[in-house]
Amino acid sequence: MNEQETEGAFRFTGGDAYERFMGPWSRAVGAVFLDWLAIPEGRRWLDLGCGTGAFTQLLVERAHPAAVVAIDPAPAQIEHARARPVAQVAYFRVADAEELPFDDASFDVVVSALVLNFSPNQARALAEMRRVVRPGGCVAGYVWDFTGDLSVTRHMTDALRAIEADIAPMPGVKSTRIEALKAMFDATGLIDVDLRTIEVERTYPDFDAYWRIFLENPSPASAFIQRLPKAEYDDLRRAVQSSLPIGVDGSISFAARANAVRGFAPG
Template identity: 40%
Template sequence: MEFDVWEAGPAYERYMGRWSRRVAERFTALAGHAEGMRWLDVGCGTGALTAVVAARCRPRLVLGCDRSAGFVETARATARGPVSFVVADATALPVADGVCDAAVSGLALNFLPEPAAGVAEMARAVRPGGLVAAYVWDYAEGMGLLRHFWDAATTADPAAAELDEGRRFPLCRPDPLHALWSEADLHEVRVTPVVVPMVFADLSDLWSPFLGGQGPAPAYVASLPPSTRDRLRDALDTSVPKQPDGTITLTARAWAVSGTRPR
């Protein structure tokens, strides 16, 4: 069964979009940039990073690319400013060499079959001295929501261990990310943690987005028989920390990596 499902934009927004926007805000603050730049958002999904760039970075234009037509449709519906979107693969970007000032990617790099090919395409798209940057979740340790989820899933269903994103994506750590950028012949490479709070009103607020089927964890939930799904929800309920009023506060860490194309 295919567990990396990317089709329904609204369901993904409920699951991860709200947190992606918070990371995008801090990510763009880290990246040095001038006004009037031409930006390329690779693997733009439902447009979280594109929207933040358009709102905060005063770009000349932003082009978002994603291979999911459903996600691109959602992104277009809420777009504001000098923004456009196209359905395209990250390893075959629809732009000429060196036409962008910055190529960025949010929460997408690790899902590419060949991440190195995606980084090479991003580097090709920017001018000499241009920025190439991305961020990915720290699935193994720092992304509290998914760490609690996969630990609970393995308790309810030991076979889930093979699907754990912390195991699947060893790329999402500082050393592998630094190496990937360096091997693409990018200069001034830096890897920086980006941490945001995740606050849920109650267990339902945390659990219900996993029922939307978009992304590895929700697609796994959709594959379960009702009895196993209930055991997973109960195991998650037991594991997450709760405040006296029922709210659940976690933290989510992403790793941001950046470099520049040689002049």
């Protein structure tokens, strides 16, 4: 992922490489998620942890909101998002989920796409989400399930684990379980909490594309791989390649699973 670790938090930098790495995955999950939410048109939305704006664009296209504010603490991601056509509709700004610069009850819907596990204080972020949604409004989100067998990065992480690579683990992995999402929403006082899993598939044209897209995106794993001596680098590359389902035309398609949750502010 397009993240760099700092003390207790991952910082996302740059936009283009992240977009190539996660954009297609993000849009595929986001479309199913938005259909599931089925929010009527003309609502005021907050998109929390918008990154490069991939999900923001989708929500504008599919949910026809009255207004959208999209925030992210990473200035480079916001800069990328502001260059999208969707910035004519959505207002992008730098801000942190744990300290939202909005009045109470400012939004009808507050969503976070692939974000919650990255927040160092998830209880605080959820309390803020609940604070800024109106009574009866919807709070919802989804995260990749990093605990299951359909993690989006599993082919890389399995091969890295096999060589005992010393890489900082993905933050908040346990909180990506569906039961953990339910517990967090219940603890925040949200009601009518509902859950679902979302499985989506992505196709890469060939293994070179898969490998390049992963490596060009700054992350602890990609930095580690690029520092490997040539022989070990080549071994790892072969191990990842042999673990992927490669079609007769050389393309690679596989599925990944996200866990989604939604609830409502009482009142």
